[in-house]
Amino acid sequence: MKAVHFGAGNIGRGFVGLLLHEGGYEVVFSDVVAPLVAALDAAESYTVHEVGDGGTDRVVEGFRAISSAESPEAVAEEVATAQVVTTAVGPTVLKFIAPHVLAGLRRRDPAAAPLQVMACENAIGATDTLAGHMREHAGADWEQLSARAVFANTAVDRIVPGQPAGAGIDVTVEPFYEWAIERGPFGESLPQIPGAHFVDDLGPYIERKLFTVNTGHAAAAYLGARAGKDRIAEALAEDSVAAGVAAALEETSALLVAKHGFTPEDMTEYRRTILGRFRNPALPDTVQRVGRQPLRKLSRHERLIGPAAQAVERGLSADGLLAVVDAALDFRDPEDEQARQLEGLLADLPPRKFVEQVTGLEAEHALAGPVEQLVARRRG
Numbered sequence: 103m104k105a106v107h108f109g110a111g112n113i114g115r116g117f118v119g120l121l122l123h124e125g126g127y128e129v130v131f132s133d134v135v136a137p138l139v140a141a142l143d144a145a146e147s148y149t150v151h152e153v154g155d156g157g158t159d160r161v162v163e164g165f166r167a168i169s170s171a172e173s174p175e176a177v178a179e180e181v182a183t184a185q186v187v188t189t190a191v192g193p194t195v196l197k198f199i200a201p202h203v204l205a206g207l208r209r210r211d212p213a214a215a216p217l218q219v220m221a222c223e224n225a226i227g228a229t230d231t232l233a234g235h236m237r238e239h240a241g242a243d244w245e246q247l248s249a250r251a252v253f254a255n256t257a258v259d260r261i262v263p264g265q266p267a268g269a270g271i272d273v274t275v276e277p278f279y280e281w282a283i284e285r286g287p288f289g290e291s292l293p294q295i296p297g298a299h300f301v302d303d304l305g306p307y308i309e310r311k312l313f314t315v316n317t318g319h320a321a322a323a324y325l326g327a328r329a330g331k332d333r334i335a336e337a338l339a340e341d342s343v344a345a346g347v348a349a350a351l352e353e354t355s356a357l358l359v360a361k362h363g364f365t366p367e368d369m370t371e372y373r374r375t376i377l378g379r380f381r382n383p384a385l386p387d388t389v390q391r392v393g394r395q396p397l398r399k400l401s402r403h404e405r406l407i408g409p410a411a412q413a414v415e416r417g418l419s420a421d422g423l424l425a426v427v428d429a430a431l432d433f434r435d436p437e438d439e440q441a442r443q444l445e446g447l448l449a450d451l452p453p454r455k456f457v458e459q460v461t462g463l464e465a466e467h468a469l470a471g472p473v474e475q476l477v478a479r480r481r482g
């Protein structure tokens with residue numbers, strides 16, 4: 103069995119590649135960073151170091167790596183004969199992956215079992231997004247080519263921090279992981295991924311993950327950055343940050359209980375586990391990594407505006423989430439292109455235009471006014 107995985111970064115090597123290997127797949131990594139591809143292709147194995155309680159070392163072997171920038175034909179050939187394609191590149195990069203998967207489908211034997219495609223990004227419906235880009239590229243051929251693949255959305259959860267310079271291809275991760283995958287598209291032929299669970303309706307799982315793990319993480323990052331902290335664990339040791347994170351997560355939990363029927367007890371336990379993971383002292387995770395790409399994180403259906411908008415639509419409180427949005431507006435990182443753009447947009451756009459362009463909130467939405475006030479306050 104063979105899996106082609108696009109994006110050999112932190113979660114690609116530290117989670118997706120590892121579990122595919124443990125499921126018995128030969129993993130072919132594809133990335134655009136030449137030294138990373140060369141190092142992976144030259145190596146016989148790499149080690150995933152799980153740090154913190156219950157962690158152990160896991161070794162990944164039997165993989166190869168190909169550059170999609172330098173050898174797109176070779177990548178298409180691998181996709182054509184693979185059983186599985188996964189991605190972990192970031193939601194905004196999926197449009198660049200689509201032509202490669204499509205080129206593989208064009209070469210695929212129409213009689214072969216359908217290619218099982220799963221995007222593993224922090225976004226709702228990421229696999230649908232990838233399939234949508236493929237459809238645009240395929241044009242009139244889509245009906246014929248799409249019959250050669252099945253597309254399943256997923257929710258992946260494991261904290262994989264940025265890796266220290268000189269760590270090579272080994273990866274340090276937390277021991278915890280969860281991978282929920284839509285069952286329906288596969289019929290009777292589920293991919294072999296140990297530890298993954300297949301669910302009939304992914305909606306509640308992806309929203310619970312994105313609006314708890316990622317909302318809480320973003321809250322710790324933005325409130326922590328404002329408090330001058332560098333690491334997520336250090337940020338949560340600060341009472342004001344911990345209280346801000348707790349307030350935001352009380353609100354998202356109330357939404358998830360109302361919308362998806364999770365019990366308040368389930369959500370209390372879920373939050374407890376997650377906050378324990380964020381506090382893992384062995385995990386060198388930073389506010390810069392977790393706060394990265396603030397424009398994406400402030401967009402309409404993402405971890406802050408998404409649950410806050412839904413909360414106010416239901417008459418629930420969103421004050422804690424708004425406090426995190428306020429801190430997100432202050433997030434600065436000269437190394438992060440979106441953080442630089444955010445600063446520019448705050449200076450250049452009138453508050454109402456900023457809200458429309460950055461958050462996508464409709465002018466008449468009950469959340470638009472409060473967010474506009476946060477922006478306006480910065481204009482003096």
Ligand SMILES: NC(=O)c1ccc[n+]([C@@H]2O[C@H](COP(=O)([O-])OP(=O)(O)OC[C@H]3O[C@@H](n4cnc5c(N)ncnc54)[C@H](O)[C@@H]3O)[C@@H](O)[C@H]2O)c1
Nearest residue numbers: 109110111112113133134190191192193198223224261262
């Ligand atoms: N790190 C985590 O804790 C974590 C956990 C769950 C989900 N995720 C999600 O996984 C995705 C990747 O996150 P990450 O932390 O591994 O980021 P990362 O930056 O470490 O890895 C992304 C990789 O994608 C590669 N890439 C970029 N453009 C590409 C292209 N056109 N073709 C092929 N490869 C390309 C990059 O070179 C990089 O190696 C994101 O959507 C993120 O939200 C991350």
Ligand SMILES: O=P(O)(O)OC[C@@H](O)[C@@H](O)[C@H](O)[C@H](O)CO
Nearest residue numbers: 224258259260261262316319392
């Ligand atoms: O990857 P992002 O930028 O969407 O979010 C940053 C972190 O919150 C995220 O990577 C978490 O570590 C991960 O989602 C945990 O499962």
